[in-house]
Amino acid sequence: MVVVMQEGSTEEQIQHVIDKLVAMGFDVHRSTGATHTVLGAVGVLTDFDPRHIELLDGVREVVRITQPYKLASRVFRPEGTVVDVGKGVRFGGPEVVVAAGPCAVESAEQVQAIAERVARLGAKLLRGGAFKPRSSPYTFQGLGEQGLKLLRQAADKNGLLVVSEVMDPSQISLMVSYVDVLQVGARNMQNYHLLRALGEVSKPVLLKRGMSATIEELLLSAEYIMAGGNYNVILCERGIRTFETYTRNTLDIAAIPVIKKLSHLPIIADPSHGTGRRDKVSPMARAAVAAGADGLLIEVHHDPEHALSDGAQSLYPDQFAQLMAELRIIAPAVGRRIA
Amino acid sequence: MVVVMQEGSTEEQIQHVIDKLVAMGFDVHRSTGATHTVLGAVGVLTDFDPRHIELLDGVREVVRITQPYKLASRVFRPEGTVVDVGKGVRFGGPEVVVAAGPCAVESAEQVQAIAERVARLGAKLLRGGAFKPRSSPYTFQGLGEQGLKLLRQAADKNGLLVVSEVMDPSQISLMVSYVDVLQVGARNMQNYHLLRALGEVSKPVLLKRGMSATIEELLLSAEYIMAGGNYNVILCERGIRTFETYTRNTLDIAAIPVIKKLSHLPIIADPSHGTGRRDKVSPMARAAVAAGADGLLIEVHHDPEHALSDGAQSLYPDQFAQLMAELRIIAPAVGRRIA
């Protein structure tokens, strides 16, 4: 921690701050300049609120110098993590992995029709919601376990893996018997009960960034899962909330290279939720791959006009085919490939 | 719903949109102007995604005209709701109700010392966390049930009621035996499992606005609780996330009069979390009352420098005394009083 004293702070004020820091267990180094005094406090405290020092008389600013996350930090595994989700599908390796499917599972016919198409076009995972977080209590909330069964059947029939969202710790034991990757939605990124419970699961977790979460907070939420022993975490950028309303959210493409530098975990993008409109999904999917994303999560529906949830942001299968063709051109520019 | 067609949209496109709307069960009224055609679609559908229409050829914009919440709307109870939390303490009436106490319960001595002070100064509820949501897995997570017991004892001894945060549906049955008001934290505002479970409880719920939640989303979350039968919901503005970082969050004081107009539910403010710094708490508490807040949630600690959590935003008891005196001057300006 570095403590910057105000211009004109008194010797007494400085000494009071030093005494506090020493009492807390820090080693303190003092630098005195023409106008400012700076104190470097070195120690191993992790549970410390720098605002305590900030409020002392004569202090201008306190800067924390240790990152609050450790296991999620790039330093922990400088070579990067490859998360193997089964059947040889790996996030974080040379291949850009695509998960595709409907927003919500609606029927056996629907999910099979979509699974068949996306598998043929190069997707490796089938995505689909069985439990749906909806902002209104009056809208379709998902098929529950029946939805999971349909997903599993359609995936198995088409050589795909399954990723689906878990909303509550009580659903975990049910879900692990049907899915290959457990997804945590943006609204639950700081649901610590859920994160802790997922730390004890042996399945990979796909953790979405909250709408107003900083990159550091996303990595801290990953740390919750990893602290429990589950290191197979895949991060997902899905758009942040800003003042611009032409798109549902602002997909923060720059978060992809930023996270690549700060963390060893794979990072993918969800351009469907990130834009909320079908006609913007393909441009943003291409942008994410061009920026270095390890994968994509894309909503595809064979009949989006009749989808029960978020059809407006689902690609038609033909659009998905076109997108995959474009991605195959782009991926080599960043040394990657698409199946 | 109103559908605005693009300038130059063709008759065919207009007819296609009308056909779609009629097929969905809407009555359609058409207005044709010099440059634009506007379609008014009147119906009773609640589960409908306007983006479906927005993506049709020739459509420029779709405007939803029914609010997605009903029970939380001012129309539902034009006279306003007064939430009685016990012992004659009422949120939404002529009195501005103050809840005060430490961020986290730490010990019997701590909670008793603080309860005694805040009760004497006019607080009606004792606040304090027994289960703490923390962004880092390595920091103090609360005393759990032991904390609840200490809260209850200190409150009873000093004639106070208890408000404390619930983080997971699994904690509810335990909590209802200790607390008078169940608090939902900002990070859980869209934890729908928790909201639904609280709809079945007979205790009042204090629902905090999420850091990136719009006012409409806050009211929709209240709707989840009310849809389950629990109409005793108190809303709380606690700061939203913006680009400005001098304060931890930006306390959206304007949300207070906005919510007063849109909803019948009481609305209070939390200037402690809204600013994150002790020296900004009193100015913002005064501002909230001047803007019409029905109550305040304020962190007070007798020894904030040694608090285990958020001490930097806790007032000293003397500061709290000074604040209460200021509020007693301000409240009459808005036709209210402080005990």
Added chain:
Amino acid sequence: MVVVMQEGSTEEQIQHVIDKLVAMGFDVHRSTGATHTVLGAVGVLTDFDPRHIELLDGVREVVRITQPYKLASRVFRPEGTVVDVGKGVRFGGPEVVVAAGPCAVESAEQVQAIAERVARLGAKLLRGGAFKPRSSPYTFQGLGEQGLKLLRQAADKNGLLVVSEVMDPSQISLMVSYVDVLQVGARNMQNYHLLRALGEVSKPVLLKRGMSATIEELLLSAEYIMAGGNYNVILCERGIRTFETYTRNTLDIAAIPVIKKLSHLPIIADPSHGTGRRDKVSPMARAAVAAGADGLLIEVHHDPEHALSDGAQSLYPDQFAQLMAELRIIAPAVGRRIA
């Protein structure tokens, strides 16, 4: 400046950073801890981009420790600045000063009718736009010099001073002969040609915060004016742009106490532009005074439904009278008074 090295940075990397800093003229102090090395660089460089160091190998973070503004800093005048705008009216003293009037000057009758009312109710300045910044080129752009004349006449007749907006350096010489305070609008907060030109004027300047400007940027813009020799700067919070759209902007009330601490300049609030809706103006005006504002800028119109600009956010004279009465109750709570 403080340079925090990455965990595991090599001795060579550290030495390279030290060499760079020394070559730039800094004195460097080194603190070595168990996991991190921290370098304190002390010097007097003002024109220095810390990102140069941030990009060197092994560097984790660079923290600037000198504030980029000097003249606007509280340290420069710890006792605070009182800006005398004439006729004994002072911003920053014990009185909360109210400037009121129409958004735009429309006619002699209009401005006289309003001036007469607001003067009687306690306003000290007449506000009104003669040159209007409008986001559309097709809307009313103001009466120009004729508007200034009407403002001056109405103000003189009613014992008021005049504040009006200057949009371009070319207007300054004209404006100084009509107005007492030159206002810089939010859109021009970083129009450096204008700011520099105002530094050479002997009239006070009312500088509004830009919609996306940080508090630091506002103080830097004040610094531009002060660096030219004009120390009579009044700052104005008028709302920032956030994701919330129920109000036109989010009036950042907390900026008032924050600026009071960082700077010696007076800070007022504009709840009319800050909310954009008449029915929210009074609650936010009360909140601003309760938080410690030195003054208010309020739009009042005797016939807002026919106003040529922003009538929807103008108070009726009766509402203004009611507000002034409420403010007279609130001001003593913060040791202030209203005329």
Added chain:
Amino acid sequence: MVVVMQEGSTEEQIQHVIDKLVAMGFDVHRSTGATHTVLGAVGVLTDFDPRHIELLDGVREVVRITQPYKLASRVFRPEGTVVDVGKGVRFGGPEVVVAAGPCAVESAEQVQAIAERVARLGAKLLRGGAFKPRSSPYTFQGLGEQGLKLLRQAADKNGLLVVSEVMDPSQISLMVSYVDVLQVGARNMQNYHLLRALGEVSKPVLLKRGMSATIEELLLSAEYIMAGGNYNVILCERGIRTFETYTRNTLDIAAIPVIKKLSHLPIIADPSHGTGRRDKVSPMARAAVAAGADGLLIEVHHDPEHALSDGAQSLYPDQFAQLMAELRIIAPAVGRRIA
């Protein structure tokens, strides 16, 4: 305009609104549903503030249906605009046009060294600031006319065109004799005096989006220039201000396809200012092209560590070479090419 009445609004209230609208010159169509009444107001008023109606009793919401911009709208030129900036270089055609160069012109040697490199690698325009908008009054403000001369010489010698920023109307006459494209910076996007003056110039204008400007506001600023007769406007996305601070701004890549749909004007991206850090420039440049950008504005410096301005976000020439090679792979995916 569409006026949505509140649930339960009275017949009198509805009639009052209709009367108002008719008095304003609108034709009014009324739709009455089970719970809501909706009024469609059709007319040709451009200078109208919908908040006037919104504040009437019984009104819930008012929706403007005509876009406030006309000349900048896609409807005005459905086929799209190609802006020819000279020597056969065209923005908006099949080629993705790259402008590269230093942030600020510093010396003849510097600008020549950089011009030579970027020309050889495929850039078509030389960018460089002669007049620099700087947030601090104490930092380097540019070489002025001497800088323009150096830019012109270096460009001519290497077959490049020149783009440089104009900050004030008073600079225009000087600049047009040196540059091929006049750039308006983000801070001046709503400097209406400058925009109007540029409407009368016969050179193309590159208009950057303001840090907190919506896409609609950017198009309205373009409208100011076009309303004066200058239709050669090139738009530029350069990052918006959000809560995330790891990057200097959040480059809103989705704005590229959104603007393509709303407007006929070419849209380019500036990943240098959009990220503020050299190591994020290339990923975001690739993303912009993958999303459909018509061009790029990139800072390149042969010796960025000694640059007088923004060196930290300038690419080394070798990095620029690598980026151009990557872009040549990506462009065909969107049916484009790079010279």
